[in-house]
Amino acid sequence: MTLLDHLVIAPVVIPAIIAPLTLMVMRRRRHVGVALSLAGCVAMLVVALALFGIAQDDAIRAYPLGGWPAPFGIVLVLDRLSAGMLVLAAVLALVVMLHAVVTAVDRKGWHFHPLFQFQLLGLNGAFLTGDLFNLFVFFEVLLIASYGLMLHGQGAARLKAGVAYVVVNIVGSALFLIALGLLYGLTGTLNMADLGQRIAALGAADQGLIRLAGLLLLAVFALKAAVVPLHLWLPRTYAATAPVVAALFAIMTKVGVYAMIRVVPLIFGDAAGAAAWVPAPWLLPAAVLTAIIGFVGVLAARAMREQAAFAILGSTGTLLLAVSCWTQATTAAALFYLVHATLAGAALFLVADVTLRRRGQYGDAIVPSPRFAGQQATGLLFLAATIAAVGLPPLSGFVAKLFILQTSVTAEPWALIWATVLGTTLIGVVGFARSGSTLFWKAADDADPIAGADRSRAELIAPATLLALLALLTLGAGWATAQAEATAAQIYAPDRYAAAVLTEATR
Known part of the structure; x- marks a missing residue:
């Protein structure tokens, strides 16, 4: 792999490094910690824009961590959808971070900047991961960071809303694990590209359990997206937290929708038999x-x-x-x-x-x-x-x-x-x-x-x-519409995604 190929992992590595660094220096040299956090946001935006430019060739790139081939190893996948979401998250993060610093909201607690970076780590990882288990892991990372950010600045109302927010997401995490257990038990894999192929090959006897696993998985995504009737947590949580934190959380519900768009056509598309379009x-x-x-x-x-x-x-x-x-x-x-x-x-x-x-x-x-x-x-x-x-x-x-x-x-x-x-x-x-x-x-x-x-x-x-x-x-609506149409064309070509992940990841 060339150095350019390794750029795919940068959106995960940058916040993973910046977060502990800001934690170590924040108490003694606060201005250094703030500068590091801002620099991390700028670096993520630059990398996201670079990856977006790379994705313009319409190729789908797989990055196998540790050189382990898919579907056995962890794989990150760069395509038009993941690149676009990375840019959106990076732009939003930089603007929100600047507002937090200008208004001194970040000074209401020592851990704002480390938690902010861990939140970005979870978001970027969720957009890049190519397997469902690591989607669960990155969901947990961004949720744990969001618990701390939601309580930033303290207050009884935030604590009360925070407890409800934590309980709801713990239930969602439990359902996510149950769905993953069912899928792995039936197919022997959690790699999204491999799942799409194995579900298509299952016999009629397994179709009921596959439908159940798919519905559980999509219920979890609906909970993250705050879809009725799983929406009650959102108004109280977002209204109670600091507005600058809620502004960053504007992308959180979209992560649930992103997961639906990523998973359904790829795993539960036309080839999924009775589980198609669950x-x-x-x-x-x-x-x-x-x-x-x-x-x-x-x-x-x-x-x-x-x-x-x-x-x-x-x-x-x-x-x-x-x-x-x-x-x-x-x-x-x-x-x-x-x-x-x-x-x-x-x-x-x-x-x-x-x-x-x-x-x-x-x-x-x-x-x-x-x-x-x-x-x-x-x-x-x-x-x-x-x-x-x-x-x-x-x-x-x-x-x-x-x-x-x-x-x-x-x-x-x-x-x-x-x-x-x-x-x-x-x-x-x-x-x-x-x-x-x-x-x-x-x-x-x-x-x-x-x-x-x-x-x-x-x-x-x-x-x-x-x-x-x-x-x-x-x-730029004309250009943006063309980008959206090209991205949708990739999403509805699951064979291309599977070929890229299951062959390129072995190189």
Whole structure:
């Protein structure tokens, strides 16, 4: 292998090295620890962009750790899907990290930066791994880090929500292990490429257990994605934690959707017999309910963080509306929307953070308050973020929803998908209009402006950057659509993936 081939493992190695280094130096030389953490985020973005460029040749590359051939050894796989997710995670991480440093949120605990890096380790590993057991391992890494990040800054509300979050994910981990045990017992492998071939060769007597294992696996992914009825943990958890942490968590639900997109066409595709497309009967109704509950929550929310959390939930439902069709065209639309929804959700949380810092005792509660410093600038950011979140022009959410509507029109349940997308958009517009007018265009009667809320304009940079990225996504919609379509074409060519992993990994 050349040095360029070894670049595939860099997104896992970089945070694995940076995390313990920041832990060792943080107490004595805090500025060094912060610099290391920022440098790690920059390095991950550079590597992710390099890998994305490499993946443009449409080849699928397997990296066998320790030289052990697949399916016996651990293998990392670089293709268009994993490269795109790495770039998305790296961009989000760098913007969120800058905001945490500028606003001094990272100073509320000694372990913020090590936990942040371990979170990125879990995310990057989940995107790159080529076998289900290591997907479980990386899920656990990112979940353990998220437990600590969620409690960062302390508080009774965070502790209460954190306990529920931990319990729910422990249950999910147990179900994941049961599913892995069933799959390994039936096939003798957990390598995703090998699983796809072995499941296709199983006899009729094993089909019931394979369906059970597939449904358990997808229930775990649905739990990670907060799909109804497994969604109750998300609004409380995301609303209770620090907004800057919740902004990073905007990609967490998308990891569950990524796992569905990765696993279902590859392992439970047309060749899987009775287990083919196991989530098909229930995923669409669950997606519809998730989108509706999410945007109704936006309408009913009493605080900006709560509203942003429900917007994340609603965007996941909209995303799964496209995924549930299980066609190459709708999957391409889903991938475009996934990028948009992650950035828009993070922007909502960062705008909420800026607002609560400037409103003093009023925080992010959706109630009229006296005027506060930077109200106009913050209001404009809120307006742009909400336009993106609900999918109105001119930002990329409008393009993404049009893409979903266009590609789903040939699907059998197209009328339900269209009604859900258009109806939830209207509900979202009303909900955000209500909160925006209350927060930024109404002032408490006979009240003096809030004193002591003069904040640095630097804290506006991170949310403005995310919104600028959404604007760029809109301007580059043609290029981004072509990328999504090329990625979907790879996803629905499982034979190419299997050939690359089971032959290239032995070289």
